[in-house]
Amino acid sequence: MNTNPSGAMHEYWRSLEERARTPEFERWLHAEFPAAAEEWVSEIHRRDFLRLMGASVALAGLGACTKQPLEKIAPYVKQPEQIVPGKPLHFATATTFVGYAQGIVVTSHEGRPTKIEGNPEHPASLGATTVWAQADVLDLYDPDRAQAITKAGQISTWDDFLPELNLALERQQQTGGSGLRILTQTITSPTLGRQLADFAKKFPNARWHQWDPMTRQNIHIATGSGEHIYNVAAASVIVSFNSDFLYLHPAALRYAREFASARQVRQVKGARMNRLYVAEPTPTITGASADHRIAVAARDIEMIAATLAQGLGLVEGIDPTLLADPIPKWIKAAARDLSANQGRSMVIAGETQPPAVHLLVQKINHHLGNIGRTILPGRQVVANPLDQTESVRALIRDMNNGAVDLLFIIGGNPVFDAPVDLAFATALGRAKLCVHHSLHTNETSLACHWHIPAAHFLESWSDALAFDGTPTIIQPLIDPLYAGVTAHELIEAVIRQPVRSAFEIVRESWRTAKPSLDFDFDWRRALNHGVVPQASEEAIAASIQTGQSRALNQSGLEILFRPDPNILDGRYANNSWLQEMPQPFTKICWDNAAIVSPQLAKQEALKTGDVVELEFRGKKIAAPVWIQPGQSENSVTLHFGNGRKEAGRVGRNVGFNAYELRTADALWFGEGLTLRKTGSKHEFATTQHHHAIEGRHMFRAGTLAQFSTDPNFASRMTEVPKRNETLYNPDEFKNAGYAWGMVIDLNACIGCNACTIACQAENNIPVVGKYQVSVGREMQWIRIDSYYNGSAEAPELNHQPVPCMHCEHAPCELVCPVGATVHDDEGLNLQVYNRCVGTRYCSNNCPYKVRRFNFFELNSKLSASEKLGKNPDVTVRSRGVMEKCTYCLQRINAARHVAELDHNRSIRDGEVMPACAQACPTEAIIFGDINNSNSRVSEFKRSPLNYGMLAELNTRPRTTYLAKLRNPNPELASL
Amino acid sequence: MSAGIIPPDEQVRTRLSPLGYPSNLLGPRVTYADVNESISSIVLCDRAPAQWWVGFAVAFALLMIFFLAVSWLLIRGIGIWGVNIPVAWGFAIVNFVWWIGIGHAGTFISAILLLMFQNWRTAINRLAEAMTLFAVACAGLMPLLHLGRPWVFFWLLPYPDTMGMWPQFRSPLVWDVFAVGTYFTVSILFWFLGLVPDLATIRDRARRVWQKKLYGFLALGWRNSADHWQRHQTAYLLLAGLATPLVLSVHSVVSLDFAVAQLPGWHSTIFPPYFVAGAIYSGFAMVLNIVIPVRKIYHLENLITERYLNNMANVMFATGLMVSYGYFIEAFMSWYSGDIFEQYMMTNRAFGPYGWIFWVLMLCNVLVPQTLWSRRIRCNPFPLFIVAFFVNVGMWIERFVIVVTSLHRDFIPSSWGSYAPTLWDWATLFGSVGLFLMLLFLFIRFLPMISISESRELVAEPAKANAL
Amino acid sequence: MNEAKIFGIAAEFETHEQLVRAAKNAYAHGFRKMDGYAPFPVDGLAEALGKKNRLPLFVLCGGVVSGLGGYFMEWFANVVSYPINIGGRPLHSWPAFIPITFELTVFGAALTAFVFSLGLSGLPKPYHPMFNLSEFERASQDRFFLCIEADDKRFEEESTRRFLESLAPLRIAEVPQ
């Protein structure tokens, strides 16, 4: 039965200790009774308890026999036009990633934004969304947001603020603002840029500084402002030097879509794939998608890039022997592949690499004639790009010299995230008056005199540019919930008063920027489409300088600083969806770790969970270790963003603060890290702490070559019972109308978690917190399993999204005693919450374990604002009921009603899209009617790569997978 | 007076059969009056013995813990237990199966032995039946408590509701409802029917008015007439005939809760017979654990002779061997099936995280009972008590192994988990023991724990009493 | 209580063998309305007294009716009342309906057995003339009684008493009404 033709090469496993079956691992894996699972809520006192006891008895007896309470209903006083109660509206606007715009379409129910989707017309979205865009809506309703203007912690008002501001400004008037400073993050908003220009005019001696912990300055320095725009789809060979262009990149959504489209294989005929080479120190989403990935120290990448350049005959005098095997092999192969694909290849380097690498990369791309073909010179997008490290350094110098009288910090949290050796906090103390403007009251706000709560972008007018310079006008969907003020209004207060509304400010800047005959029409069209039609500006030809590449390759430990894959630089620290999102590969949530390589762990006798003391540049922190296959041998990765001391109820004291080691000269990596075992232990909450694949065939993969010779290799791995192998009538229920089904293309999936968070947002899925996750009670309806394959040092990294399979022979349904989970005539496996009594038998009998149970009442304790964010089309589940993926039933029904109201036409293919499929950047999830042979999903299911997970159990899953294909270079069979 | 019928100086002499087994079901020179007196006095005496009070106090304390645990459960929700995904069933189900199993011995003794004309049931059947009732009561509570929403438990029953919905009759859980419900009802009827003549005896022995009235009321006016006896005997026999297939079906249905699921470690055809054997195994162990002390405290050596102990030990041993065979065949089948999931299940069960529990199980249910090869142990109350206790613990562990270790690692490794019982899980387990003992002590105090009329039969026909 | 009328005349015996013999004689003598009392079921006593027993028939009916009712309920609920696709199994998946059918059969039968065994014996009947007899409480210990009742056709106080004496009982007593 379970014989695997390629069993030898596909032995999946998911953690190191498991591969080396050490006794420690056994003990850890077999921690049969994990720490105190005991559950008691302390705040309940004796008397309450007795009262509750009484109540509970009543509850037990009469709980079901309580009649429905009367409800009030409050109509509008004035019916707003366009709002039809019960019908959601959609508005185009944009969110930002490190300042770069990503177009979104926001769903609004009776004026409450409830869901964020991508804007198909926007170049940086193409209809997809990042996890952060999805989670923004939760931030909007975050009850911990700063709600009032405060002065020294005391609640104050805008009207108290202005006089004090003006007093300070008058003094600055005389000196031309020599004591006036503004500190912002990376900004792409033309309006804000224009305002700051006006500001500079008014106060010639004032300075505008920038600091963004995720700064892309290395690229800007190299290119002299504009970032290249890559046409990934056109590249058949891609070499990435530590660039996570599929995940942590302003254009990630677009690049991911293009990348996947160039790898899509369904039939043998005309099957072609691009080939991705990645050299990176720590596993990333991009690295996981590589055909050839090498784990190398970040510091060696410059050398490697140079060697590659030498291989192409661009530079001389580099001794490749300095590089350890198999790096030279990798370089040679890459070089040959590149030169064989001149003009059809691309080389890209990450923002964490020094300018020199970017210069080399440009050189290589030029040499290959990729510029203009797969690479287009970019426009200047960032307003006033500069070396932010130097910028913040200068500001701190001024502050220390007492030269700063009035400081505005627009967004960000420099006290927490500025380079630690510059000691921003102490310097800030010397500024005479500082005003902080941010969404949450954070560490910086506390250190400032004034704090002005920022309006959330869903509450405010603004604008922003995408990676390629496409502008989007950001429009509000809801009046500010609290006393939020936009940055525009705050700057306006500095340069001119009375302050106009952000609407007028933004509108004016566009009126001046794009004077046209019918401005109002253009304006409305821009708002409707979420993009402003591009005036063809002159692109900045990237300045090509030749960088002198040094052969580094020092020995010793290297420290890497990377933004947290969930909460980025800490700006999403108080977002519970993101905190509870299982991180790629590690599946850690509510935490961060010091990620070390298996080799280092062996050498230092470290186990996952050991707390180590890390010393770097004289600073020390304690951090728990996570052993990560595919980590470069001597690199230790720290994710910064967690360890917040002042971040609201969710984010406070989660994980440790990696910024405490991040210095100006080692923003992204640096040598000289020392590591010492402390002996204490730390419990990680992971959604997958048991990892062995045990030679099973949930995940199936092969190579393009294998596929073209043996197309059915995947479906043959297990033997699936025939339809008619039954004593019953196999056609007892023939599904006449729509037959909904799903295909998940493992070849496209990059494991970015967008589906998980999109589902959480769409389906009112609650979060449960670190402890509940650690005892196995997470609630996400679609999870992403990750599997490793190959050696511990250079493993293949694979992802597999797992939602409910909607089995036609659903094992869960058979065992439910009350018929709370049943089938409908369109093949959906339904979970009827209001019928469920909570025997949990269905979950026991579900081989996929995709069912989630409400072990406690998880929704009643939500704050009023959080409740506003719930999707009214989906039942909010109560305590004691089972829940699971519904294929977004609410969307199917909505589409059906639309279709039937529209002269009873039938639902068009693609008209229904589950949240996961809609958010997916690579279109890895295809959903539709499998009775319609022309539908996309049917076409995918016809692929020989199509297989049903555990279909050998005769569950007949409606959700099936396309096996993953890799396109290795024959030269590098070993890698 | 709770003192027995033998003067202290005279010892019970055990007559031995040719094969060397104790053969007499009654002590020497026992008369009708002795039987009546020794049994009814326990009920009619004014003060219960000190041991009774001690036991009662303990049971009461445990019962209070049970109430506490249940209230907290209803207030906070099922999350206070250790259950999770994938291990969605925990102690509650383990306890359920355990208690149901224990109940089976009662029915076995009173029904099956009756049909086989085994007279050695006479002195223990009443106690065993009572034990059945109380065990089933404890068992019945567990599935209710383990519901996510216990207050809608009645959705498992067919009744005309406002939704036009019905229970899902294909689900083994619904079969459970009917099986356990029927089992409980039939047990009560059987037990009470047998009790009626004895209540009449008590009524006739009672001297206090309230006792006369109470037991007179319960005796329904029984007057030992040929008419009554005839129908009584027929009904009793018929009930026995019905209870026999019933008792087999009940644990079979319980086993189907697992066997119907496709989980490796559950999905197995041997489950029904194997569960029934296990049920009788643990049931007899529990009877011994109760009878042995009771016999001592109330000096009933003349009515519950060594032959009873020996025979019960034999049945326990026999079923124990069947269960061991079950363990063996389970392992063999999982290997023989060639199914990787089954094979992994078995290795994981024996050598996985919960491996040590599996080996404790082997100790309790397979090794320790081997001592029963020796007659000296079978006829010797104290060691027998210890062995029976091991078996009871072992059978609980068996259910834990089946439920938890099968669940915690099933098909997809990514969703493997582990299970850790909480304080509240333990409270519920021991609390239910409290409930059981509480009911048992009340029974011993207020109702005749040995069938008087049947004992009189033995006196009437010494041949029966000493038949081999 | 009317002194004049009596319920019957009872004879008290030492052993159950004597009682059975007495019963046989009485029946042969033509007495029908009579009853024997023993501390335990005595084999052959009822037969000797010529008692009929129709209980098994009732029990059979009870079982069959409730069993069929159970199966019908399951079929009705799944096929007629609210047909739903449960895991692709047929609406009328008879194998799954068997367990409940069986349980209900047993349930019905057991209930009839209990109710009818008491009912046909006229229980509950807390008051009965026999209890007027002072020695009668030993009927639940070690004495065996035969009582020929007054409303028997052949009952005639003197002759009946003489007949009973002919059976050599321990003693004979009138049972007052």
Add this chain to the structure above:
Amino acid sequence: MAQIFSPRSNVQAKVIIVATILLVCAGGWLTSAVWWSPYTTYVNVPFDQPVPFSHQHHVAGLGIDCRYCHTSVETSSFAGIPATETCMTCHSQLWTEALLLAPVRASLTSNTSLKWTRVYDLPDFAYFDHSIHVRKGVGCSTCHGRVDQMPITWKTQTLYMKWCLECHRAPQNYLRPQNEIYHMAWHPSKDQTALGRQLIAQNHIDTSGRLTNCSTCHR
């Protein structure tokens, strides 16, 4: 031995038994009775509202069409409760001083909603869509009764699932032509089934059983 019980007790015993049996049955009957009674269902129970609005007056008296106030009934799941403005379109001219209407005027001036007590209130886990029902030929009065005869609004149906199923199982008994949807007095004629079947065909109503799927109303 002496008698413990008097001769009467025989009768008493039998009475007790019969009584217990009756009691159990009565208990069952009572529960269901309460369950279907207005106490639980609110059927025919008028609620006191901030303004004693009379459909009788506005619909029968003035002949205002349902859609004048319940504007979104044909387009949205929610039929719509008229905004205060809607009331004031007339009542800024008529009954401008009426004491009864004070709350309405107050609502407009203070710009705060009127708080009506909801009469037809489905549980939150049941999703009902007016637009589709209206389009498929279910008239107002089928569920809402003769509101044109209600001086104050009350519920005419239990809204129990069983009740919904009556129509979802056999729509032909309830459907009416489009032009009759808002006609209060409409009631099925003798040949309703025939008409119903015809409407089912022409409105593409799927009677294969999809209408009784859980997913039709529960999500």
